[in-house]
Amino acid sequence: MAHDMSHHHEHNHTLPSTSSREPNAYNDGFDFSNEIEHSHKEEVLMGAVLVDRLEAAGTGQESLMTYDWQAGYGKTFDRAVIRSEGNIDAGQFTEARNEILWGHGISAYWDSQLGVRYDSGKGPERAWLALGVQGLAPYWLYTEATFYVGEQGRVAFRLEFEYDVLITQRLVLQPRIETNIYSQNDVNRDVKAGLSDFEAGLRLRYEVYRELAPYLGVEWSTSHERSAVIETTRWVAGVQVWF
Numbered sequence: 001m002a003h004d005m006s007h008h009h010e011h012n013h014t015l016p017s018t019s020s021r022e023p024n025a026y027n028d029g030f031d032f033s034n035e036i037e038h039s040h041k042e043e044v045l046m047g048a049v050l051v052d053r054l055e056a057a058g059t060g061q062e063s064l065m066t067y068d069w070q071a072g073y074g075k076t077f078d079r080a081v082i083r084s085e086g087n088i089d090a091g092q093f094t095e096a097r098n099e100i101l102w103g104h105g106i107s108a109y110w111d112s113q114l115g116v117r118y119d120s121g122k123g124p125e126r127a128w129l130a131l132g133v134q135g136l137a138p139y140w141l142y143t144e145a146t147f148y149v150g151e152q153g154r155v156a157f158r159l160e161f162e163y164d165v166l167i168t169q170r171l172v173l174q175p176r177i178e179t180n181i182y183s184q185n186d187v188n189r190d191v192k193a194g195l196s197d198f199e200a201g202l203r204l205r206y207e208v209y210r211e212l213a214p215y216l217g218v219e220w221s222t223s224h225e226r227s228a229v230i231e232t233t234r235w236v237a238g239v240q241v242w243f
Contacts, residue, residue: 047073048242055238057219064089066236077105081113081134086121093121095189099130099146110135117148123189126150132158140164155183172213176201192224205240213240 053068065088072081081103086096101115110133117128132146141163148156158180165173178199185193203217217236222229 043075043077045073045075047071050240050242052240053238054241055215055236057234057236059232059234064094066238072103074103079103079111081111081115095119096121101130101132103134106133107135113146117146119189123186126154126186126189128154128156153184154186157181170207172205172207174203174205174215174217176203176219190223190225197221197223201236203236203238211242214238215240 049069049071051067051069053066055066057064057066066086067088068085070081070083072079074080079102081099081101083099083101084096087094097117097119099115099117101113103111103113106112113130113132113134115130117130119126119128128148128150130146130148132144134144135142137143141161144158144160146158148154148158150156158178160176160178162174162176165175167173176199180196182191182193182196185191199219199221201217201219203215205213205215207213215236215238218233219236220231220233222231224230
């Protein structure tokens with residue numbers, strides 16, 4: 001995945017003769033096992049910012065802006081991560097999820113994460129402790145899975161998957177799924193116990209450069225509003241940027 005910020009390794013070795021997209025088939029046997037000597041003194045601090053989604057979304061009758069970005073700063077095994085995702089409707093934040101996490105490399109493709117989450121925008125603000133993982137599952141499936149513990153005994157779980165299908169070297173089709181599960185109703189924030197919301201999208205982007213890619217797509221979602229289930233299909237147009 002272009003936006004896995006956990007670990008980036010470049011090798012000039014010949015690729016194995018296999019059509020599998022199993023990540024370990026391309027790592028030349030490298031992992032974070034005890035047999036690999038690693039000097040933290042040789043590490044340097046590095047930072048990166050990825051704007052995964054910055055888009056206008058509309059149904060033909062209403063429109064809003066959506067943003068989804070994250071930044072990381074640190075070394076190979078340990079780094080600070082900031083993640084933020086939300087919607088802006090008529091110039092107002094209707095919902096926003098902001099996270100500050102400490103990421104630790106547990107393998108060549110996975111980081112564990114521990115930190116805090118802060119919800120704002122619609123209804124009362126909420127604070128959570130966060131514990132999760134972020135990285136690449138087999139076949140290069142980008143994954144974020146995070147467990148949250150909040151005020152008044154609230155518990156939540158968030159799961160996100162993204163996958164890049166290369167049509168050409170520059171044209172990429174990306175399916176995306178995100179869902180949120182809560183232990184309690186939170187009427188003031190339109191949160192329902194159980195499967196509170198679900199999003200499934202398909203975006204086609206063109207990488208003008210590796211760091212700049214405009215896209216078009218469609219997204220289908222279900223959510224709860226005033227105790228009613230709202231199903232929405234939106235067309236989206238946006239840009240992905242990283243630096």
